[in-house]
Amino acid sequence: MIAFSSVKKEFHGNAVLNGISFQIQPGEFVCLTGPSGAGKSTIVHLLICAEVPTSGTIEVDGADLAALPRPVLQMYRRKMGVLFQDYKLLADRTVSENIAFALEVSGVPDDIIGPRVDELLKRLRLVARRDAFPNELSGGEKTRTALARALAGRPSILIADEPTGNIDPDQSMEILELLKEVNREGATVILASHDQRVIDSLNARVLRLENGKIVRDSVGGYSGASSAVATVDVVKKPVTHAHHPHVPAHHSHASSHAHGTEHSATKKEHVAPHEHHKPHSGGKIKPIGI
Ligand code: ADP
Numbered sequence: 119m120i121a122f123s124s125v126k127k128e129f130h131g132n133a134v135l136n137g138i139s140f141q142i143q144p145g146e147f148v149c150l151t152g153p154s155g156a157g158k159s160t161i162v163h164l165l166i167c168a169e170v171p172t173s174g175t176i177e178v179d180g181a182d183l184a185a186l187p188r189p190v191l192q193m194y195r196r197k198m199g200v201l202f203q204d205y206k207l208l209a210d211r212t213v214s215e216n217i218a219f220a221l222e223v224s225g226v227p228d229d230i231i232g233p234r235v236d237e238l239l240k241r242l243r244l245v246a247r248r249d250a251f252p253n254e255l256s257g258g259e260k261t262r263t264a265l266a267r268a269l270a271g272r273p274s275i276l277i278a279d280e281p282t283g284n285i286d287p288d289q290s291m292e293i294l295e296l297l298k299e300v301n302r303e304g305a306t307v308i309l310a311s312h313d314q315r316v317i318d319s320l321n322a323r324v325l326r327l328e329n330g331k332i333v334r335d336s337v338g339g340y341s342g343a344s345s346a347v348a349t350v351d352v353v354k355k356p357v358t359h360a361h362h363p364h365v366p367a368h369h370s371h372a373s374s375h376a377h378g379t380e381h382s383a384t385k386k387e388h389v390a391p392h393e394h395h396k397p398h399s400g401g402k403i404k405p406i407g408i
């Protein structure tokens with residue numbers, strides 16, 4: 119479980135996030151929305167420990183991110199797949215090499231990496247572009263490469279920051295379908311998007327940021343019209359925890375979970391798919407077929 123508690127983040131004295139609290143259960147699909155500059159990417163950066171909160175705490179599976187020793191932090195990062203708003207593709211590596219990179223640094227053997235990269239190239243329609251460099255790619259191809267790289271290590275938490283920002287509606291639907299598929303297979307998905315069409319098409323849990331605060335936490339479309347029950351076709355099933363042999367074991371950094379912790383005050387609006395499920399065991403990578 120991811121838990122933000124009274125998180126404040128200031129840049130040069132300006133509070134971008136002004137004491138926000140929310141929780142995300144394992145296996146949820148959550149949209150983070152709000153106008154440009156609201157702090158969506160800042161939340162992403164806090165989650166991957168690229169930034170630290172000015173005050174407040176962020177816990178994942180009961181462990182305070184600010185207190186993670188370096189080796190544990192590395193393991194924590196490996197269970198996340200991130201599609202960055204600006205892609206962060208390595209300019210001097212091909213599409214294939216970019217996808218392989220995350221696995222290489224995790225110490226996955228070459229004979230596992232090769233087939234995994236091939237599988238992702240096929241799934242993301244990148245086979246013909248496998249030897250292209252990032253500056254030769256269209257916006258859609260860059261997005262698909264960044265998503266393939268994010269998925270390579272079969273993450274238990276997938277974060278996609280404005281993944282439809284530079285692509286047309288058809289390609290956007292393809293990306294969203296893939297995110298839903300990954301979610302149905304067990305991963306927590308956090309999608310940051312300011313795009314009304316994206317939020318409307320998902321009808322998932324929406325956290326809306328405005329002026330440094332969360333002003334909405336409920337299931338529904340962008341405008342807030344909330345369905346009485348969650349109609350999301352994203353995952354509602356319990357998550358299984360079989361260890362996948364393709365990636366190295368990542369032992370949990372947290373021995374305890376925040377059982378019984380109350381959600382934020384906005385909880386009653388939100389129909390969480392996993393409210394009644396116990397938090398999962400944390401460190402293990404789940405078997406995502408994609
Ligand atoms: P969003 O993703 O919702 O568009 P961001 O999280 O990128 O918003 O940015 C929120 C605000 O924080 C913006 O005003 C942005 O300029 C500022 N900001 C984000 N990161 C930094 C940084 N590293 N240094 C200074 N200001 C930053």
Ligand code: MG
Nearest residue numbers: 158159203280
């Ligand atoms: Mg952003």
